[in-house]
Amino acid sequence: MTSRYLSIEGIARRFSAGGKRTTVFEDLWFAMDKGDFACIIGHSGCGKTTVLNILAGLDAPDDGVVAVDGKAIEGPSLDRAVIFQSHALLPWRTVLGNVSYAVSSRHPRWSRDQVRAHALKFIELVGLKGSETKHPAELSGGMKQRVGIARALSIEPKILLMDEPFSALDALTRGTLQDEVRRICLETAQTVFMITHDVDEAIYLADRIVLMTNGPEAVIAEIVENPLPRDRRRLDIHKQPDFYAVRNHLIDFLVERSRTFKASLPDGYQRRHPPRVRPSAAPNPTPDGDARAA
Ligand SMILES: Nc1ncnc2c1ncn2[C@@H]1O[C@H](COP(=O)(O)OP(=O)(O)O)[C@@H](O)[C@H]1O
Ligand SMILES: [Mg+2]
Numbered sequence: 033m034t035s036r037y038l039s040i041e042g043i044a045r046r047f048s049a050g051g052k053r054t055t056v057f058e059d060l061w062f063a064m065d066k067g068d069f070a071c072i073i074g075h076s077g078c079g080k081t082t083v084l085n086i087l088a089g090l091d092a093p094d095d096g097v098v099a100v101d102g103k104a105i106e107g108p109s110l111d112r113a114v115i116f117q118s119h120a121l122l123p124w125r126t127v128l129g130n131v132s133y134a135v136s137s138r139h140p141r142w143s144r145d146q147v148r149a150h151a152l153k154f155i156e157l158v159g160l161k162g163s164e165t166k167h168p169a170e171l172s173g174g175m176k177q178r179v180g181i182a183r184a185l186s187i188e189p190k191i192l193l194m195d196e197p198f199s200a201l202d203a204l205t206r207g208t209l210q211d212e213v214r215r216i217c218l219e220t221a222q223t224v225f226m227i228t229h230d231v232d233e234a235i236y237l238a239d240r241i242v243l244m245t246n247g248p249e250a251v252i253a254e255i256v257e258n259p260l261p262r263d264r265r266r267l268d269i270h271k272q273p274d275f276y277a278v279r280n281h282l283i284d285f286l287v288e289r290s291r292t293f294k295a296s297l298p299d300g301y302q303r304r305h306p307p308r309v310r311p312s313a314a315p316n317p318t319p320d321g322d323a324r325a326a
Contacts, residue, residue, distance in 0.1 A: 037064055038225070039099050042061055046094050057082075059095075059096070067222070070242060071227070072084075110137065110189065111190040113183075115192070115195070134186055154185050157182065159212060160179065191225060194227065195227045211266055213237070214237055235275065253307075256310070260274055281311040
């Protein structure tokens with residue numbers, strides 16, 4: 033076993049339907065260090081949610097293992113919190129009640145006051161101070177998502193898993209929540225694995241972007257290292273010199289290479305060590321003319 037904080041080691045997932053067996057992916061490898069923020073991008077059906085469910089312990093791989101902090105994952109755990117596109121908030125509980133419920137599962141011995149103080153801290157962190165006593169039915173979609181984020185963060189998980197968490201929100205709310213999630217994750221050095229189909233969201237949030245080819249039998253084509261500075265800001269990110277280089281690289285992958293990559297694997301391609309690429313606007317200094325190579 034490797035010593036990385038999160039390590040996906042040669043996992044496979046196959047489903048049988050109507051007597052036919054489909055391999056979603058096999059021999060998939062990926063690793064993250066503590067505090068990394070990784071996004072995975074790929075077309076619908078390539079297996080992103082399947083990977084996330086395996087990380088969450090909600091599904092198990094047919095081959096291979098996944099380990100977090102040196103321990104193989106066996107089923108769901110409060111070490112890993114999941115934020116989905118829409119939230120299963122408990123409708124009969126208030127905002128405070130929903131977050132407190134998660135906190136008291138994590139810390140069953142804590143007193144009511146301790147649970148309450150801890151829950152309030154995270155409610156405040158996501159900007160919901162003043163709405164503690166509201167019920168989910170009284171909240172907008174964005175506010176519900178904030179409760180989901182507060183609930184996930186309040187258990188202080190080793191890994192935060194997010195499956196297209198902002199895709200159901202309007203653009204303004206999405207932007208604000210992206211800002212908050214980025215701020216909180218940087219402040220708390222939270223390790224995050226997130227699925228998105230939004231290229232700009234990935235560039236703003238992620239340190240590394242995993243490119244997955246179309247399914248079935250999807251492979252990780254590349255790991256894209258985000259070339260933008262850590263102190264990037266959402267509103268003027270497009271003025272960063274490398275922004276269009278990385279954006280075009282991701283879009284080019286989604287439009288073209290996600291489909292064709294497998295038919296023309298690069299020389300020396302290894303599933304265990306997919307190429308690491310750092311798109312840049314700077315002229316390519318290497319003589320072989322591949323501006324994408326790091
Ligand atoms: N429980 C299941 N039973 C059968 N097939 C499944 C199941 N879950 C996922 N799949 C199939 O696995 C593939 C990957 O699904 P998924 O991980 O949801 O893709 P993505 O999240 O990238 O859109 C799809 O072809 C889907 O139909
Ligand atoms: Mg999905």
